[in-house]
Structures are given as C-alpha cells and as structure tokens.
Amino acid sequence: MLFSPALTKLVESLRRLPGIGPKTALRLTFFILSMRSGEVEEMAKALVEARQKVKQCSRCRNLTEEELCPICQDSRRDSALLCIVQEPRDILVIEKTGQFRGLYFVLHGALSPVEGLGPDELKIPLLLQRLKEGVIEEVIVATNPNVEGDATAYYLAGLLKPLGIRVTRIGFGLPVGGDLEYADELTMARALEARREITS
Amino acid sequence: MFIKELHLLNFRNYEREELQFEPGICVIRGDNGQGKSNLLEAIYCLCFARSFRNYKENDLVRWDTPYYYLRGTIFLQQRFYKLEVGYEAQKKRKVIKIDGKVVKRAGLEGRCPLVCFVPEDLELIRRGPEERRRFLDREISQLYPLYGDWLSRYNRVVYQKNRALKENWHSAHSGEFLKVWNKQLIYFGSRIIKQRAHAVAAWGKLAARNYSLLFNKGPRLQIKYVTFLNKDLLAAQPEEIEAAFKARLAAAAAEELQRGFSLVGPHRDDLSFLLDEREARRYASHGQQRSAVIALKAAQLQHYNQQKEKPVFILDDVFSELDAQRRQECFNLFKDAGQVFLTMTKKEAGFATFRQQFAVPSVFHVQRGRARREE
Ligand SMILES: Nc1ncnc2c1ncn2[C@@H]1O[C@H](COP(=O)(O)OP(=O)(O)OP(=O)(O)O)[C@@H](O)[C@H]1O
Ligand SMILES: [Mg+2]
Ligand SMILES: [Zn+2]
Numbered sequence: 003m004l005f006s007p008a009l010t011k012l013v014e015s016l017r018r019l020p021g022i023g024p025k026t027a028l029r030l031t032f033f034i035l036s037m038r039s040g041e042v043e044e045m046a047k048a049l050v051e052a053r054q055k056v057k058q059c060s061r062c063r064n065l066t067e068e069e070l071c072p073i074c075q076d077s078r079r080d081s082a083l084l085c086i087v088q089e090p091r092d093i094l095v096i097e098k099t100g101q102f103r104g105l106y107f108v109l110h111g112a113l114s115p116v117e118g119l120g121p122d123e124l125k126i127p128l129l130l131q132r133l134k135e136g137v138i139e140e141v142i143v144a145t146n147p148n149v150e151g152d153a154t155a156y157y158l159a160g161l162l163k164p165l166g167i168r169v170t171r172i173g174f175g176l177p178v179g180g181d182l183e184y185a186d187e188l189t190m191a192r193a194l195e196a197r198r199e200i201t202s
Numbered sequence: 203m204f205i206k207e208l209h210l211l212n213f214r215n216y217e218r219e220e221l222q223f224e225p226g227i228c229v230i231r232g233d234n235g236q237g238k239s240n241l242l243e244a245i246y247c248l249c250f251a252r253s254f255r256n257y258k259e260n261d262l263v264r265w266d267t268p269y270y271y272l273r274g275t276i277f278l279q280q281r282f283y284k285l286e287v288g289y290e291a292q293k294k295r296k297v298i299k300i301d302g303k304v305v306k307r308a309g310l311e312g313r314c315p316l317v318c319f320v321p322e323d324l325e326l327i328r329r330g331p332e333e334r335r336r337f338l339d340r341e342i343s344q345l346y347p348l349y350g351d352w353l354s355r356y357n358r359v360v361y362q363k364n365r366a367l368k369e370n371w372h373s374a375h376s377g378e379f380l381k382v383w384n385k386q387l388i389y390f391g392s393r394i395i396k397q398r399a400h401a402v403a404a405w406g407k408l409a410a411r412n413y414s415l416l417f418n419k420g421p422r423l424q425i426k427y428v429t430f431l432n433k434d435l436l437a438a439q440p441e442e443i444e445a446a447f448k449a450r451l452a453a454a455a456a457e458e459l460q461r462g463f464s465l466v467g468p469h470r471d472d473l474s475f476l477l478d479e480r481e482a483r484r485y486a487s488h489g490q491q492r493s494a495v496i497a498l499k500a501a502q503l504q505h506y507n508q509q510k511e512k513p514v515f516i517l518d519d520v521f522s523e524l525d526a527q528r529r530q531e532c533f534n535l536f537k538d539a540g541q542v543f544l545t546m547t548k549k550e551a552g553f554a555t556f557r558q559q560f561a562v563p564s565v566f567h568v569q570r571g572r573a574r575r576e577e
Binding site: 023025113120121148149150152154156157160 | 292293355358359361362363365366369371378379381382383385386
C-alpha cells in the first residue's frame with residue numbers, strides 16, 4: 003500500500019458506506035485529513051453518539067432517542083390512520099408533503115426470502131398487536147413498488163382485512179406529472195392496469 | 203425504420219467514431235477481431251440500451267475507460283428521433299435520452315422494429331429450451347413495451363418463491379406467505395403467456411408460408427408455443443388465463459412444497475418446431491432445421507411490416523455459416539427490411555456475387571476499431 007496504515011484504515015471504513023467507491027473514499031479521507039483536529043473529533047463523537055443513543059421507537063420502529071418518537075408522542079395526529087413504510091427515510095419523504103396527519107409503522111425492509119426477511123424479521127407481530135388495540139381504522143401500505151414491496155402489501159392486506167381494517171396502497175418512485183412522451187409510458191401503462199387496489 | 207447516424211465513444215474497441223448510414227443494405231467488412239460485431243452491437247444498444255449478446259454491461263465499456271456513450275439518429279414512424287445511451291462503469295449508472303429528455307425505460311424497447319439474426323439463432327431448434335425461451339423473450343420484449351418489465355418482475359418472483367419453498371418458509375407462516383408470491387406469479391405470468399402465445403401464433407403463420415415457398419412439395423412447417431395451460435390462449439381473456447394458472451398452481455402446491463421449487467409457470471415454456479407434424483428437433487436434417495429458423499426470421503420481418511413499419515435487420519456472421527442455398531434464402535429476406543446491416547470477413551468469397559446481386563449501396567471497412575466507408 004502506498005499510504006500509511008492509519009490512512010488506509012480510514013479509506014477502508016469509509017468504503018463500507020453505501021454509494022462510496024474507492025475514489026470517493028480516498029477523496030473524503032484527504033478532506034478529513036485537511037480538517038482541523040477539533041472538527042474531526044466532533045465528527046467522530048457525533049458518529050459514536052448517534053450510534054449509541056438512536057434506537058427504534060417502541061411503537062412504530064422509527065428512529066428516536068426516546069422510548070417513543072416525536073410523531074408517536076404528538077397527540078394532535080390522527081391515531082385512526084396508520085401508514086406502513088419500509089424505511090425511516092420514507093417517513094421524511096411523506097412528512098415533507100405535509101399531506102399525511104396519521105401515524106407510522108416502519109418495517110425496516112420488505113418480505114424477501116432471498117434476504118432472509120420474513121414476517122417476524124419485519125416485526126409484523128408487533129404491528130398486529132398494535133392494530134388489535136382497535137384504534138386504527140385505516141392502514142395505508144407505502145412499501146416500494148417492486149416485487150417485494152407488493153408481496154408485503156398483499157401479505158398485510160390478507161392479515162388486516164379480517165380485522166375489519168381498511169387497507170389501501172400507495173407507491174413511491176412513480177414519476178408524477180411529466181409530459182415526456184416516452185418516459186412515463188411504462189408507469190402510465192402500469193397505473194392504468196390498476197393493480198394498486200389490494201386484495202389478498 | 204432506419205438508422206441515420208451513429209456516434210460511438212469508448213464503446214468496446216471503438217474509441218471515437220462517427221458514422222452516417224442510409225436505408226438499404228450496409229455491409230460491414232473486415233478481418234476477424236476488428237470490431238464488426240461490436241458495431242452491430244452498438245446499433246442494437248442505441249435502440250434498446252442493452253446488448254444483443256449476453257454480456258455484462260461493463261464489458262461494453264472500452265477497456266481502461268470509465269464510460270461509454272452512444273448517440274444516434276433514427277427514422278421511425280415518419281420522424282427522426284435523437285437517441286443517447288451513456289453508461290458509467292464504476293457507478294453502474296445508465297442514462298438513456300430520447301430527443302434530449304431522460305427516460306426511465308430501456309430505450310425504445312417495444313416500439314423499435316428491429317430484428318437481429320446471429321449464428322446461435324441458426325441452432326435454435328437443436329439447443330435447449332432455456333435458449334429458446336431466451337430467444338422468445340428477447341424478440342417479444344422488442345415487440346411489446348411492457349413485456350420486459352413483466353419478465354424481470356416475474357423472474358424475481360420465481361427467485362423469491364423458490365427460496366421460500368427451499369427453505370421451508372411456509373411452515374412458519376402458513377400458506378399466506380406463499381400466496382403473496384403466487385399472486386404475482388399469476389399476474390405477471392399470465393401476461394407473459396398471453397404475449398408469447400400471440401407472438402408465436404403470428405410468426406408461426408407467416409413462417410409456415412415462407413417455408414412452403416422455399417420448398418414447394420416439401421414438408422409443412424408449424425411453430426408452436428408450448429406451455430402448461432391447455433387452453434385456446436389467443437381467444438382467452440386475461441382473467442381466464444389467470445384462473446387457469448391459479449388452478450394449476452393449486453393442484454401442484456403439495457408437490458412444489460415437497461420438491462422445494464417452483465414447478466408451474468411460463469419459466470418452463472418452450473417453442474416447438476414441427477415438420478409434417480413431427481418434432482424437427484428429433485427428425486429434421488440440420489439443413490431443414492436452419493431453413494426453418496430462416497423462415498421464422500422472415501416471419502418476424504413480415505410481422506413488423508404488417509404493422510406498417512419496415513424493420514432494421516441486423517445479421518452478424520450468419521452468412522459464413524450457411525451453404526449457398528440457405529444463403530440465397532437469407533438474401534430473399536432483405537426485401538422485407540428497411541435497412542440491413544450485415545458483417546462479412548475480408549476472406550469471404552461470397553462478397554463479389556453478393557455485390558453483383560444487390561448493388562450494395564454502402565460498404566464499411568472495419569479495422570482496429572475504426573470504420574471507413576469504401577467507395
Ligand atoms: N470492452 C472492450 N474494450 C476494448 N476492446 C474490446 C472490448 N471488448 C472487445 N474488445 C475487442 O474487440 C474485438 C472483437 O471485436 P468484434 O467482436 O467486433 O470482432 P469482429 O470484427 O466481429 O470479428 P469476427 O470476424 O471474428 O466476428 C476483440 O479483439 C476484443 O479485443
Ligand atoms: Mg463478429
Ligand atoms: Zn414512533
């Protein structure tokens with residue numbers, strides 16, 4: 003190796019991050035080395051602290067430092083409406099729209115035998131327990147619009163409909179508007195096929 | 203349709219090349235290993251944003267360069283389209299543009315009439331069912347815009363379902379767990395089946411006629427789509443196919459659980475060639491088998507013509523594989539295409555006669571990743 007062991011170690015750690023290739027890792031490393039040492043210490047502390055303090059909300063599995071996340075604590079939110087998402091970042095996307103006033107449940111994935119993710123790994127029993135409290139009337143399944151996301155939506159619909167809960171489906175990643183003659187054709191065609199109402 | 207312009211940047215062994223084409227026949231000549239097939243591959247890739255050979259995307263990028271970029275103009279449905287395909291090897295990121303606008307889908311897949319003919323196709327009848335399925339999928343995804351999307355989702359479902367069956371996921375989660383995969387298997391699978399049935403029926407009819415024109419008094423060619431549903435698939439409504447599929451899955455459920463993989467679905471389909479009602483795979487001569495494939499290729503070209511657009515026809519190395527008779531059969535196909543690209547090596551004896559017969563309008567000479575027009 004051309005570089006010192008400490009430097010190489012840093013490059014290797016950064017490379018573990020998603021979307022960071024060897025070149026970017028090296029660039030970040032050089033940048034970090036050019037920072038003031040106080041700044042670097044702060045950054046390192048932030049990493050460790052976040053990892054130690056942030057955990058899953060015991061109700062919705064969103065990321066939080068407390069027992070309950072701010073959304074679950076907010077009594078003004080509509081507790082009859084629940085949105086199920088795959089990842090905590092999906093909550094940010096939905097919250098940005100300002101259109102949704104209900105609560106959430108985060109699966110941290112979608113059903114995928116190939117990745118070893120089944121109902122237990124997604125903590126679906128925890129979700130069921132919550133639904134059985136009887137407050138929630140409608141569930142919106144906002145898993146990704148792919149095979150695994152759809153499988154999860156069907157699975158949830160099969161589980162929840164017998165409980166008398168209304169289940170609907172929305173998808174992310176669908177371009178909206180857009181006048182591109184070609185770009186949206188596939189999306190449009192799929193949307194027109196109207197397979198977004200879920201039956202189990 | 204025809205290709206008017208093609209610019210290549212770091213594509214295979216082409217560093218930078220700009221070419222102009224006309225409708226009609228275009229011969230790509232050159233010695234082995236100079237870049238003839240690569241040029242055809244670039245034309246295909248411009249239209250469909252992937253290779254017609256089964257290669258990985260990164261293989262298309264010129265060695266030691268970070269990306270490839272193709273730009274071209276094609277004439278389609280009475281107007282010109284500017285197409286661009288760029289691919290960055292390290293990020294595995296592909297950008298496709300049509301008339302300068304980024305599109306999400308695979309280029310013009312499903313709306314670009316293009317038929318390609320490669321030496322492996324000649325052995326279609328002799329090869330295994332998975333090769334014939336790959337042939338079907340490649341050709342049909344070029345025909346219907348949604349087919350490629352259905353197929354990739356379908357394959358993903360089969361992959362997930364097989365894992366679920368193999369690892370006994372159902373035992374922990376009751377039948378509900380398999381149901382969510384089967385539901386999608388039925389949804390995408392039925393659409394694939396219907397599209398395959400339609401395409402093969404259309405091609406089969408035309409191919410039968412082509413074959414009988416080639417050999418009057420010869421055996422009768424039939425091309426049949428073989429799937430697990432005993433239904434008139436052409437007449438059936440999508441819901442009927444779904445219902446039949448569902449019933450077959452239910453009947454096979456116990457066996458699937460026991461054997462640990464997915465037993466029912468179009469991932470096990472095949473294409474059957476019959477000569478006078480007998481399996482060509484088992485009884486026909488090698489020459490008859492190849493003529494049957496040529497008749498099928500002709501049918502594909504004619505099928506596009508029925509949809510009122512003369513297709514582009516790409517032939518890579520096919521001629522060197524054929525005897526004089528079948529070469530002539532192939533030449534006859536050219537009248538059904540709007541533009542033909544074919545490769546020939548320098549040594550090829552047929553070129554002189556070919557030139558006489560067709561008064562070939564353009565010939566490109568390829569050498570070490572450069573293409574020069576021969577006057
Ligand atoms: N990614 C790449 N980068 C650079 N060169 C490549 C790349 N991929 C293939 N090549 C080169 O391209 C050449 C093959 O080109 P091509 O397949 O077009 O040959 P050809 O002219 O069709 O030959 P033949 O007559 O044997 O079919 C090979 O010599 C190979 O070294
Ligand atoms: Mg070649
Ligand atoms: Zn919460």
